[in-house]
Amino acid sequence: MNAQLPRSKAAKRLALLEKFSPVLAVLVAMAVASIALIIIGKNPLVVYGTMFYFAFGRMDSIANILYKATPLIFAGIACAVGFRVGLFNIGVEGQYLIGVLCAASVGFAVKGLPVYIHLPLAILAGAAGGALWALVPIWLKLKRGVHEVITTIMLNHTAFLFVQYLVAGPLMDKTGGMGPGGVDLRVRTPALLPTARMPDLHGALGKIGIDFPAGSVNWFLILALLAAVGLWYLLWKTPFGLELRAVGHNPKAAETAGIRSNTVIFRTFLLSGAVAGLAGLSDLLGYFGYLDIDFPRNFGFTGIAVALVGRNSAVGIVLASVLFGFLSRGGMGIQIIERVPMETYYILQGLIILCIVMASEVIRRYARAQQKKEEASPNA
Amino acid sequence: MAQANAVLAIQGVTKRFPGIVANGDVSFDVLEGEIHAIVGENGAGKSTLVKIVTGLYQPDEGRILFRGRPALFRNPRQAILAGIGIVHQHFMLVSNFTVTENVILGAEPPRRGLIDPKDAATKVRDLSAQYGVKLDPDRRIEDLSVGEQQRVEILKVLYRGAGLIILDEPTAVLVPQETEELFEHLRTLKRQGKTIVFISHKLDEVLRISDRITVLRRGRVVGTVKAADVTRPKLAEMMVGRPVLFDLKRNEAPPGEDRLVVEGLKASTGRRSILADLSFRVRAGEIYGIAGVEGNGQTELAEAIMGLRRVGGGRIHLAGEDITNHPAALVRKRGAAYIPEDRHQRGLVLPMTVWENAVLGAHRLPEFRRGFRLQFPGIYRFVEEGVVKFDVRLTSIQAKAETLSGGNQQKLILVREFRGDPKFIVASQPTRGLDIGATEFVRQQLLNARDQGAAVLLISADLEEIIAVADRIGVIYNGHIQAEFSQDEAEPKTLGLYMTGAKQGSEGGRRAS
Numbered sequence: 077m078n079a080q081l082p083r084s085k086a087a088k089r090l091a092l093l094e095k096f097s098p099v100l101a102v103l104v105a106m107a108v109a110s111i112a113l114i115i116i117g118k119n120p121l122v123v124y125g126t127m128f129y130f131a132f133g134r135m136d137s138i139a140n141i142l143y144k145a146t147p148l149i150f151a152g153i154a155c156a157v158g159f160r161v162g163l164f165n166i167g168v169e170g171q172y173l174i175g176v177l178c179a180a181s182v183g184f185a186v187k188g189l190p191v192y193i194h195l196p197l198a199i200l201a202g203a204a205g206g207a208l209w210a211l212v213p214i215w216l217k218l219k220r221g222v223h224e225v226i227t228t229i230m231l232n233h234t235a236f237l238f239v240q241y242l243v244a245g246p247l248m249d250k251t252g253g254m255g256p257g258g259v260d261l262r263v264r265t266p267a268l269l270p271t272a273r274m275p276d277l278h279g280a281l282g283k284i285g286i287d288f289p290a291g292s293v294n295w296f297l298i299l300a301l302l303a304a305v306g307l308w309y310l311l312w313k314t315p316f317g318l319e320l321r322a323v324g325h326n327p328k329a330a331e332t333a334g335i336r337s338n339t340v341i342f343r344t345f346l347l348s349g350a351v352a353g354l355a356g357l358s359d360l361l362g363y364f365g366y367l368d369i370d371f372p373r374n375f376g377f378t379g380i381a382v383a384l385v386g387r388n389s390a391v392g393i394v395l396a397s398v399l400f401g402f403l404s405r406g407g408m409g410i411q412i413i414e415r416v417p418m419e420t421y422y423i424l425q426g427l428i429i430l431c432i433v434m435a436s437e438v439i440r441r442y443a444r445a446q447q448k449k450e451e452a453s454p455n456a
Numbered sequence: 457m458a459q460a461n462a463v464l465a466i467q468g469v470t471k472r473f474p475g476i477v478a479n480g481d482v483s484f485d486v487l488e489g490e491i492h493a494i495v496g497e498n499g500a501g502k503s504t505l506v507k508i509v510t511g512l513y514q515p516d517e518g519r520i521l522f523r524g525r526p527a528l529f530r531n532p533r534q535a536i537l538a539g540i541g542i543v544h545q546h547f548m549l550v551s552n553f554t555v556t557e558n559v560i561l562g563a564e565p566p567r568r569g570l571i572d573p574k575d576a577a578t579k580v581r582d583l584s585a586q587y588g589v590k591l592d593p594d595r596r597i598e599d600l601s602v603g604e605q606q607r608v609e610i611l612k613v614l615y616r617g618a619g620l621i622i623l624d625e626p627t628a629v630l631v632p633q634e635t636e637e638l639f640e641h642l643r644t645l646k647r648q649g650k651t652i653v654f655i656s657h658k659l660d661e662v663l664r665i666s667d668r669i670t671v672l673r674r675g676r677v678v679g680t681v682k683a684a685d686v687t688r689p690k691l692a693e694m695m696v697g698r699p700v701l702f703d704l705k706r707n708e709a710p711p712g713e714d715r716l717v718v719e720g721l722k723a724s725t726g727r728r729s730i731l732a733d734l735s736f737r738v739r740a741g742e743i744y745g746i747a748g749v750e751g752n753g754q755t756e757l758a759e760a761i762m763g764l765r766r767v768g769g770g771r772i773h774l775a776g777e778d779i780t781n782h783p784a785a786l787v788r789k790r791g792a793a794y795i796p797e798d799r800h801q802r803g804l805v806l807p808m809t810v811w812e813n814a815v816l817g818a819h820r821l822p823e824f825r826r827g828f829r830l831q832f833p834g835i836y837r838f839v840e841e842g843v844v845k846f847d848v849r850l851t852s853i854q855a856k857a858e859t860l861s862g863g864n865q866q867k868l869i870l871v872r873e874f875r876g877d878p879k880f881i882v883a884s885q886p887t888r889g890l891d892i893g894a895t896e897f898v899r900q901q902l903l904n905a906r907d908q909g910a911a912v913l914l915i916s917a918d919l920e921e922i923i924a925v926a927d928r929i930g931v932i933y934n935g936h937i938q939a940e941f942s943q944d945e946a947e948p949k950t951l952g953l954y955m956t957g958a959k960q961g962s963e964g965g966r967r968a969s
Contacts, residue, residue: 314829329816332762
């Protein structure tokens with residue numbers, strides 16, 4: 077007979093543990109990184125103290141953290157959407173580069189539009205570029221069964237080299253009039269028109285008393301937060317979100333219940349690519365105003381870590397992005413003040429990812445073992 | 457205290473798992489030379505008890521006496537050495553080895569480190585002769601029928617000198633003829649002085665074969681009775697804890713028009729043919745049962761109808777429309793519902809909540825959706841009502857499906873599949889693993905759907921179920937319907953002949969393989 081099954085205390089404790097395992101993992105990672113610090117003769121407490129103080133002690137530093145977090149939120153969402161449907165989109169890296177390329181092209185090549193058309197058009201171009209770059213791998217997967225990890229990795233290289241080629245070739249600004257003195261010939265596209273540029277938050281935040289310096293955080297931060305809300309809404313409030321999660325957990329059961337798994341997978345992957353296409357726009361439209369050969373890289377790979385640390389949830393991704401922003405900013409601080417090499421920051425970042433992956437796996441296995449124990453008993 | 461002639465005395469055995477007492481103070485004796493049945497529903501603690509007796513689990517409390525001596529085996533090997541043999545429900549045989557090789561495997565007669573194949577074959581042959589077990593020692597396992605494979609398992613146990621033989625649900629995989637033969641063997645073994653423990657939940661069989669019966673319920677012994685002293689209803693009541701109705705309510709109404717027509721269906725994986733020219737039709741207001749030994753194409757047939765597997769030939773019509781090779785979503789749109797045999801893989805998305813599972817597939821209907829937003833009040837109302845109607849016991853519809861028991865998971869699937877009065881229902885092994893109460897409930901729901909005019913295709917390995925519920929019965933063998941019967945002409949033995957392919961099709965006598 078099946079009596080009512082109240083959730084046992086153990087199960088509740090387990091759920092709580094699972095929820096906070098990233099926090100635990102960060103602490104463990106800091107402890108392990110301390111060993112490295114001690115070996116190079118630094119006091120971990122002092123180093124961590126400096127890190128916090130440097131990162132949070134000044135308004136412009138906080139602004140910098142948020143600026144660094146902005147692309148990571150987009151990249152994290154892009155990865156999380158893929159993870160939720162059971163796909164490993166490693167191609168966010170390539171997708172955002174293509175997104176940047178498309179947005180930049182619209183930004184400098186389309187002329188004579190008012191800002192309220194030009195800017196949205198550039199943003200849409202970025203999303204479209206990302207989705208386009210995601211189209212090939214998902215098409216190959218569904219039609220030919222090619223694993224998306226292989227194709228997306230390959231397309232990352234393709235995207236990078238393609239962008240380099242265009243920026244250094246057909247799209248290069250040969251007028252040379254960009255640098256001071258008019259002779260500077262950098263490898264970059266022509267400057268984007270002012271109508272395609274994203275305004276920063278200096279003015280808006282100044283009105284409510286927050287003094288972020290000009291030229292740092294721009295409106296893409298707000299867009300990123302809206303995207304996070306959108307992710308939450310999509311997953312938990314919409315029919316498509318229900319399908320996406322069902323396919324992610326058990327495509328066979330979803331199919332049996334009358335959901336077209338392949339259609340859901342296809343659309344989700346394109347969505348992932350479209351969001352990925354936004355990741356580079358904060359830097360492009362909000363800061364540089366041109367696409368050059370040294371455009372920031374690795375948002376895509378950090379995005380995987382962000383999604384992992386944030387457990388594919390909207391709130392988690394935002395928090396994880398800020399964490400990575402803090403680590404990078406704080407890393408700068410300890411480098412300057414404590415003379416700790418930048419590599420230490422990479423060690424810490426790597427350890428955090430490692431610890432979180434391990435913690436979630438350990439807890440998952442522990443939960444499964446507990447469950448098995450409970451299941452083993454009523455078998456007759 | 458153990459009785460003097462007890463071979464096995466189980467005394468106060470208790471085994472707890474987190475949150476549940478699998479065995480609570482279990483005590484009974486198995487007497488020398490008897491056939492002793494242990495019955496109980498799924499979850500009553502039968503398996504746990506067997507695992508304790510054979511040394512797979514250690515009890516938390518209590519002890520076990522084997523031939524008067526304390527016998528707490530630390531592993532199954534010790535139990536075998538002591539003379540306790542077990543025949544598992546799922547055979548543990550090497551399929552490309554011969555009978556002899558399987559029997560001696562792990563207990564090879566040593567002769568200067570080598571195996572003498574002739575000597576071994578002779579020994580196996582002698583053993584089968586002694587116990588009247590008909591088997592050719594040189595045949596390979598893969599060429600044997602299920603019943604014969606089970607005999608190999610029994611020989612294995614005898615070869616190791618077991619005096620006490622435990623059979624765990626031995627008839628679950630057998631057709632009626634094979635069950636008869638098994639019982640013959642068991643009686644022979646008993647005459648030769650072996651003691652047999654027979655674990656089952658099929659009450660008819662238990663009453664037929666055993667001398668005494670111990671009933672377990674929720675991990676505790678309800679009683680040990682002589683088979684001659686009890687009736688089937690009495691035994692069922694002991695098992696369930698309340699009187700059980702064996703008669704399902706069924707209205708006799710003439711069936712309507714053809715609802716599902718399957719014609720000449722063919723399917724294969726690789727070169728192996730799975731469905732071979734399979735044809736049948738189910739009418740509105742009728743339950744069509746498909747009987748057969750598992751693995752004869754039943755799963756594939758259900759999947760082919762529901763659009764989850766492509767067929768290579770033939771047609772499927774539902775309510776007059778061709779649905780051959782249509783995707784599942786479309787087949788469902790035409791009014792089909794599906795209770796899959798595999799609850800965990802196909803039936804439910806276990807990590808998702810009860811309500812999510814209950815509306816999955818129907819969530820885009822106007823009553824559950826407004827634009828881009830799920831309509832939670834409508835969804836929750838439907839699920840709450842469904843959960844009450846189908847008696848799904850749960851803490852909350854926000855609980856994950858994986859936290860429900862098997863019976864409640866199955867009822868949750870009913871909530872989803874019976875929504876909107878389906879025209880046609882495929883029910884694949886719908887009561888597998890369910891307790892008597894849930895089984896009764898599920899069967900009644902199928903009958904009710906039929907009474908309301910639905911066509912039901914019932915696929916079940918449980919012959920009793922097919923005969924009790926179906927109006928017409930088709931026997932499937934090697935992916936082909938061998939013969940059809942109406943409910944009143946269906947005899948288990950006749951069906952059994954067709955199920956094993958011993959008798960060939962009445963429909964034009966087609967070749968089976």
